[in-house]
Amino acid sequence: MSSTVAKALTLLDHFSEEVPELGLSDLARRAGLEKATVHRMLSVMADAGLVEQRGTSRLYRLGPGVLRLARVREKVFPMSAALQPALQALVAETGETAHASLISGRALATIEVIESARASRVSLVAGQILPFHSTASGHAALAFAAPELRERVLGSALAAITPHTITDAGALRAQLAAVRQGGFAVCDQGNEEDVHGIAVPVFHGDGLAAGAIAVATPAHRMTEDLRRQIIVVLFREGAKATFAAGGAMPLPYRQAMEQTLREMGAAG
Amino acid sequence: MSSTVAKALTLLDHFSEEVPELGLSDLARRAGLEKATVHRMLSVMADAGLVEQRGTSRLYRLGPGVLRLARVREKVFPMSAALQPALQALVAETGETAHASLISGRALATIEVIESARASRVSLVAGQILPFHSTASGHAALAFAAPELRERVLGSALAAITPHTITDAGALRAQLAAVRQGGFAVCDQGNEEDVHGIAVPVFHGDGLAAGAIAVATPAHRMTEDLRRQIIVVLFREGAKATFAAGGAMPLPYRQAMEQTLREMGAAG
Numbered sequence: 001m002s003s004t005v006a007k008a009l010t011l012l013d014h015f016s017e018e019v020p021e022l023g024l025s026d027l028a029r030r031a032g033l034e035k036a037t038v039h040r041m042l043s044v045m046a047d048a049g050l051v052e053q054r055g056t057s058r059l060y061r062l063g064p065g066v067l068r069l070a071r072v073r074e075k076v077f078p079m080s081a082a083l084q085p086a087l088q089a090l091v092a093e094t095g096e097t098a099h100a101s102l103i104s105g106r107a108l109a110t111i112e113v114i115e116s117a118r119a120s121r122v123s124l125v126a127g128q129i130l131p132f133h134s135t136a137s138g139h140a141a142l143a144f145a146a147p148e149l150r151e152r153v154l155g156s157a158l159a160a161i162t163p164h165t166i167t168d169a170g171a172l173r174a175q176l177a178a179v180r181q182g183g184f185a186v187c188d189q190g191n192e193e194d195v196h197g198i199a200v201p202v203f204h205g206d207g208l209a210a211g212a213i214a215v216a217t218p219a220h221r222m223t224e225d226l227r228r229q230i231i232v233v234l235f236r237e238g239a240k241a242t243f244a245a246g247g248a249m250p251l252p253y254r255q256a257m258e259q260t261l262r263e264m265g266a267a268g
Numbered sequence: 269m270s271s272t273v274a275k276a277l278t279l280l281d282h283f284s285e286e287v288p289e290l291g292l293s294d295l296a297r298r299a300g301l302e303k304a305t306v307h308r309m310l311s312v313m314a315d316a317g318l319v320e321q322r323g324t325s326r327l328y329r330l331g332p333g334v335l336r337l338a339r340v341r342e343k344v345f346p347m348s349a350a351l352q353p354a355l356q357a358l359v360a361e362t363g364e365t366a367h368a369s370l371i372s373g374r375a376l377a378t379i380e381v382i383e384s385a386r387a388s389r390v391s392l393v394a395g396q397i398l399p400f401h402s403t404a405s406g407h408a409a410l411a412f413a414a415p416e417l418r419e420r421v422l423g424s425a426l427a428a429i430t431p432h433t434i435t436d437a438g439a440l441r442a443q444l445a446a447v448r449q450g451g452f453a454v455c456d457q458g459n460e461e462d463v464h465g466i467a468v469p470v471f472h473g474d475g476l477a478a479g480a481i482a483v484a485t486p487a488h489r490m491t492e493d494l495r496r497q498i499i500v501v502l503f504r505e506g507a508k509a510t511f512a513a514g515g516a517m518p519l520p521y522r523q524a525m526e527q528t529l530r531e532m533g534a535a536g
Contacts, residue, residue: 004272005276006316009315009316009318012333015340017343017344020343045277048278049372050277050373062340063373064478065373067342068372069395070335070338070339071338071348072285073288073330075394076285080339102317104336105315105317106315107333111335205323
């Protein structure tokens with residue numbers, strides 16, 4: 001039974017700002033499931049308001065039920081609202097594109113993107129599911145997440161998204177240890193050619209990572225100075241967002257942050 | 269298989285602003301399911317990010333995955349954003365509490381509430397699932413919804429929420445016909461004692477109701493004048509919200525609206 005519910009819910013992963021509507025055949029193909037099975041699952045999910053099918057195209061899109069759920073969650077545990085000012089500050093101070101993502105069960109979900117105002121900038125799709133192993137946000141979140149999630153990702157197939165993606169579990173494990181040590185994650189073109197990502201974790205009240213905030217820069221523009229500047233702003237805004245969301249930075253993370261700032265000569 | 273997925277998704281209905289967190293036993297009791305079954309369902313839904321369990325209390329709450337889904341849906345099909353100004357205008361002009369709800373599969377989900385500034389006012393919980401048969405919003409939405417949904421509600425058990433609730437399918441059918449004729453729905457204490465609701469539908473692009481906007485007034489305060497005033501503002505704001513959401517009012521509805529305005533002596 002669990003696997004049927006799991007498969008049904010996985011259908012939702014295929015909807016993003018880039019792909020807001022999907023036909024039955026297309027969705028079945030993407031999910032690798034029988035059309036008849038997907039149709040039954042979609043009917044049940046439509047009944048619950050999670051998807052809906054409108055107009056003459058018969059395309060499926062996410063349903064109004066998700067608005068109710070988000071409203072309930074955000075009202076009581078405001079996370080989206082806590083991350084918004086962090087992204088605004090990041091874009092204002094670095095001039096680059098900033099985004100926030102949250103650990104959402106087995107996946108990392110981008111929930112907010114603010115793009116740089118520059119003509120040459122990284123353009124990201126909000127609402128996308130990001131791989132943990134090929135993104136700076138994924139590394140930052142995973143390094144400070146519950147050990148079970150970390151081991152699960154390390155034990156799964158690590159696909160080569162670009163020639164730069166870390167595909168070896170041992171190498172990824174070492175990378176995550178380095179992230180824990182420095183308090184930030186850098187991923188140079190691991191998920192997309194010419195995109196350089198830097199990310200820091202945002203924490204829940206229990207001291208485990210809730211997700212990450214990140215700055216994405218065209219790789220050819222990255223310099224040591226810009227990198228240092230981005231890390232300083234990320235540390236400050238990550239701490240503020242954690243605080244605003246009612247979270248708590250664990251002591252080892254605060255120490256890692258201070259150590260990095262000292263090494264960069266930016267500490268106070 | 270469908271019934272398992274359906275039961276799992278129904279668990280989400282129990283979360284609202286009033287009940288943002290639930291323990292396993294409590295949720296199993298509310299859902300009328302075995303604890304072990306609910307536990308398995310919650311594990312799968314946690315994996316998909318729809319719920320999460322945090323802190324030492326082990327309570328479940330809605331997960332960050334719902335923020336991603338809402339963000340994707342609202343960005344591409346902005347409905348929440350279209351309804352917000354309507355509610356603001358309703359509260360400003362009538363002085364009473366206004367709310368918006370959307371047909372979400374088999375249910376009617378409140379997605380936004382703006383409360384009156386008066387000390388004596390109707391206080392509503394956003395994120396609640398409303399019954400179709402006992403609320404003005406339910407009547408307004410159902411009267412202009414797809415016939416299948418209407419027949420499904422008419423064919424289900426109509427519980428007496430208050431002594432004023434319509435519990436007879438024939439009477440409800442007649443009531444919905446009256447709503448189609450007048451273009452608005454009035455429900456006097458059908459869902460809560462001393463709460464008088466007036467609602468109008470908001471439409472999708474295909475001319476079927478997407479949901480409703482409504483004004484809820486303490487029943488003892490309702491007068492013919494206030495009722496007329498509320499209907500005029502609801503008609504105007506319902507039309508604007510429909511337009512802003514990319515919807516279309518069907519011709520019979522526009523005619524019903526004009527006829528009502530003429531009868532109330534408020535037409536132009």
